[in-house]
Amino acid sequence: MLGGELKNFVSTLRVLVDEAKLTVGPDGITSRAVDPANVAMYDLELSAAAFESYESSDGLLGVNLERFESVLKLAKKDDLVQVSFDTSTYKLLIVIDGVEFTMACIDPDSIRQEPEIPEMELPINLTVEGSQISRAVKAADMVSDHIGFRCVEADETVFIEAEGDTDDVSLRLIADEYESLDAADGRALFSLDYIKNISKKLPKTEDVTLTFGDQFPMLVDYEIADGECSVAAMVAPRIET
Amino acid sequence: MLGGELKNFVSTLRVLVDEAKLTVGPDGITSRAVDPANVAMYDLELSAAAFESYESSDGLLGVNLERFESVLKLAKKDDLVQVSFDTSTYKLLIVIDGVEFTMACIDPDSIRQEPEIPEMELPINLTVEGSQISRAVKAADMVSDHIGFRCVEADETVFIEAEGDTDDVSLRLIADEYESLDAADGRALFSLDYIKNISKKLPKTEDVTLTFGDQFPMLVDYEIADGECSVAAMVAPRIET
Amino acid sequence: MLGGELKNFVSTLRVLVDEAKLTVGPDGITSRAVDPANVAMYDLELSAAAFESYESSDGLLGVNLERFESVLKLAKKDDLVQVSFDTSTYKLLIVIDGVEFTMACIDPDSIRQEPEIPEMELPINLTVEGSQISRAVKAADMVSDHIGFRCVEADETVFIEAEGDTDDVSLRLIADEYESLDAADGRALFSLDYIKNISKKLPKTEDVTLTFGDQFPMLVDYEIADGECSVAAMVAPRIET
Structure with missing residues (x-):
């Protein structure tokens, strides 16, 4: 897999957690990471097609992301990175341009369990270039610790404020200015810290979909790794006073 | 007005102060900023012609420059920045590429009054590229806290030392090595901190004029915003022992 | 001499010491620097041919490298730097693009004496591009405080691990993957801090020669200044437990 894409996968999870459970299988790798305060969550699905070659039976790995990320720093964007897992020693073998790293895994049971996700009806759905969201987040950061997403159905307009x-x-x-909008009246307020961290990982020139409702959580969906990895972030709202 | 030029205007004032009084009028905007220790002063005159379109009646605004500068960080160099003032709310409205900031102004009376400037005869006048001054200031910074400007009339030479x-x-x-010189014998010594900060804002490849005399203050004059904003800095000398 | 090359000479010595004795003579300048813990040493020989013009009688100068390095920061890579020594004032005169620095020298007797170097037989000799070593050192830095160099004679292979x-x-x-190898079985372990600092100064795309033996010191040899300055570093091994 290309160094740049693998870095992106790992660093996205790192936004919320330092250790993650990776569920591996014949079709690819998935991971769900929830921050310690249970405010935000990432669901990543990395397809086998993202790799030059891929082979895996079903399994569950506990990975120290911080360490993994630092190892990947040695890879340039276009370097092929080779990752394999030794089931006897419970270690990952990572090969980057001739340098071999042997990295111990963590017992997945020692990693925090993710909570159950409730079913939700979220009527507002906005698809827009990632850079639009990043710009609004940067601007919000200059005046407040919170950021609101508001939709006015009659005007087919969304305000980030x-x-x-x-x-x-x-x-x-x-x-x-947007790609598409399912409009409904509603506004949700979020802690800026979480939105800021999620916003840093958004693709700048690709589409990002925001799904939210009045005082409900927001979903942020997009793709990385040339479409072969789907990213879904969810953030809980702040109660407006 | 272009983002890069407005940033330059605001960051020049910020060298000396965090809050400034802007005098607005039909012909443009002027501001005089004096540092708390009364050692250095800036006089800026920003012509209405620096703007794509400009309209203003006479007035006096108190502006938090730190906050203004941070808002302008969102503007790229060539972004058009739109600034308007709401006289009813006493707030500035700044629009950068679709993002609207509403920024409260400060009571201008709460900002420190600038002192009277005495009349002075300064016989030495040197016009030179800004980069020459910056280089000498960087070099001086390696050995001392002070910097001297000395002219030897007989040699038509200026030493920065x-x-x-x-x-x-x-x-x-x-x-x-200079553009022009009105020579006279004399030397003036300055605190390097002030000269260093002024030097950082000098245009590198444009002419800068230094006017000074023996143990007198020095004036530093140049233009920014494509000639539509004149900058005049004045620095008080240190007494040589 | 070109600013970039002189900076390289001074910053190489600075890896180990803040003050150095420079032995000057008609053929060039040499210096030996040993770190305070006597673990690593540099021998530099800068040929007179590295200079556009060079003239010197025999002498010994004590130089504050930190100060020298900060003065050289004013020189761009391709600026000619002029250095002369005033024997009456015991000061160096450094001229960079019209700016003159006068820098006091240090009494060479006040600088720490270098130790005697024992004769050694080092059977392993590897010549390889500098970037290979840098990559291995960066990788080692992610897992340990030590780094080993091991040669397997039968495989004509060297492991950096x-x-x-x-x-x-x-x-x-x-x-x-290497230019040449005199192989012998053996391994030597080193403190990573020293190897890391030496590695930072290695030329990336030029050959570097490592000479080592089983549990012996390692020599690192290469050239800078377009071949006119030879650099020889020596590092003492750590005893393996």
Whole structure:
């Protein structure tokens, strides 16, 4: 697999956790990571097709992401990275341009269990270039610790907005500026820290889909690794006072 | 107005102060900023012609420059930035590529008054590329906390020089290396911190004019915003012992 | 002499010491620097031919490298730097693009004496591109504080390897990947800090020669300044437990 894409996979999980359970199988690798405060979650599905060659039976690995990420720093963006798992020693073997790393895995049972996800009806669905969200998040960061996503159905418009003690900021997205919108009236407020970290990993020039509702959690969906890895983030809202 | 130019205007004032009074009027915006120790001063005159379109009645605004500067970070160099003032809410509205900031102004009376400037006769006038001054300042910084500007009339030469405990540094500017010189014998010594901060904002490849005299303040004059904003800095000398 | 090359000469010595004795003479400049713990040593020989023009009688100068290095920061890579020594004031005069620095020298007797170097038989001799060593050192740094160099005579192979508490790393260099090898069985272990600092100064795309033996010191030889400056580093091994 290309170094840049594997780095992206690992660093996305690292936004929320330092250790992760990877579920491996013949079709690829999946992982669900939930932050310690249970506010945000990532679901990643990395297809076998993302690899030059891939072979795996079913299994569960506990991986120290921090260590994995530091090993991957040795790989340039276009270096092929070779990863294999030795079931007898419970170690990962990572080969980057002739350098071999042997990395011990962690007992997956020692890693925090993810919570159950409730079923939700989220009526608002916005698809927009990742850079639009990043820009609004950067702007919000200048005035507040929170960020709101608000949809006005009649105007087919979404506002990403933040209110500080003295200053406010707002990005209005009208029809020309988004790819598609299922509109409904509603607004949800989020802790800026979580949105900021998620926003840093968004693809800049590719589409990102936000799904939210009035005072409900928000889903952020997009693809990485040339379409072969789907990323789904979910963030719990803050109660507005 | 272009983001890069407005950033330059605001960051120049920020060299000396965190809050500034902007005097607005039909012809443009002016501001005088003096540092808390009354050692250095900036006079900026930003012409209405620096803007794509400009309209203003006479008024006085108190602006938090730190906050203004951080908002402008969102603008790329060539982004158009739109600034308007709401006289009813006493707030600035800044629009950068679709993102709207609403920024509260400060009561101008709460900002420190600038002192009166005495009339001075400064016989030495040197016009030279900004990079020459920056280089000499960087060099001086390696050996001392002070920097001297000295003119020798007979040689039509200016020395920018610094003396440390064990090491010295000197840049000699002779006829070929400056644009023009009104020579007179004299030397003035300055605190390096102030000259260093002023030097960081100098245009590198454009002309800068230094006007000074024996043990007198120095004026540093140049233009930014494609000639539509004049900058005049003044620094008080240190008494030589 | 070119700024980039002189910076390289000074910063190589700076890896181990802050002050150095430079032995100057008609043929060039030599210096031997040993770190305070006597673990590593540099021998540099800078030929007179490295300079555009060079003239010197025999002498010994004590130089504050930290200060020298900071002065050289003013020089761009291709700036000519002019260095002369005033025997009456015991000061160096450094001229960089019109800026003159006068820098006091240090009494060479106040600088630590270098130890005697014992004669050694080192049977293994590997010549390889500098980047190969740098890569292995970076990888070792992720798992351990030590790094081993091991040669297997029968395979004509050298391993650069490190063992951590849970993770290991290894770079295997076989016939295609090095320039030349005098093979013998043996392994030597070194403190990673020293190897890391030496590795940072290695030329990336030029050949570097490693000479070592079983549990013996290692020599690292290469050239800088377009072949006009030879660098020889020596590092003492760590005893394996």
